[in-house]
Amino acid sequence: MNGIQILLITGIIIIFLYYVLKFRNALLDLIILVAFSGVGIFFILFPEKTNIIAHKLGVGRGADLLFYSCIIFFLFIILKLFARIRRLEEKLTDLVRQQAKSDAIIIEKESTSRM
């Protein structure tokens, strides 16, 4: 095992533990997480195996295949996050608007009255 493998595997284990401890998850989440981490560690230990899959898909190296799929994956994540931010913004707007309307201050010349 060389340096980069130790680094990557430690990283995956830390993320795994962090996720499990931080968010008390449903069983399904845990299974998916274990599967992903397992596959990740497997390919870190045997990187040549990715080349086999890559060749089947017509890509030269396993690392390249990973790179391409990462681009697609992250684009997808960005769009999902964007949509979520939009929804949050809408909720926030609603909240601020309702409050602004109910706290309206009506000023009649000099005197001030609240509605």
Added chain:
Amino acid sequence: MGFIIILHMSIPINPKFVFVIVPAFNENAVINSVIEDVSKPGYTIVLVDDGSEISLLSAIKKKSIIYLRHKINLGQGAALQTGIEYALERNAEYVVTFDADGQHDANDIEKLLNPIINNKADIAFGSRFIDGSTQNMPKGRNIIIQLARIFNFLITGFFLSDAHNGMRAMNKKAATLINLKENGMAHASEILSQVKINKLRFCEVPVNIKYTVYSTKKGQNIWSSFRILFDIILNKFFK
């Protein structure tokens, strides 16, 4: 109270039922004079303070207004929508939007209301390009507006003589149907799309824009137009 102004076409309306929405963000320097100008004919003024750092209430002197304040800054589109909703809740007959930076002429409100009151249109857009009403417009500003016009045409099919003019007047029907979801500056194009979707009748009315040093500085630059473009395109895909 209860007095009546006679507009050009001699249909009397009570100015109390004309709600002028003034969305403002950090306009402490000019807001008082703007409010003063607008309030002369007796319109009901709804000042929407869009989370200004210093509450605009302190800048207003002795004028009858309704003051709404967003706790945080949301954007001009959001402020307009808040004002419009509030006006409708208070039984507004006509809703006018008016920028707070002092670039509009309060006398134009009557001109804008005219086609609405006479039931010729549901919404009237102010335009700085018809009737030669512009005063000393900076060159760069003109190019941006021309591009925005073309863009509006592409997404709505309406080729107006102006784009992103803050002055509009609408009747109750239009005010009810228009529901701005764009919090930022993209609301100007959004209004146009909603006019199209709801098949509202619209017209353009010449209005003056005063390009003071202040309003030019507060206005939009080339970068904000990119942001607007970005907003509109992305939000087409994410409702």
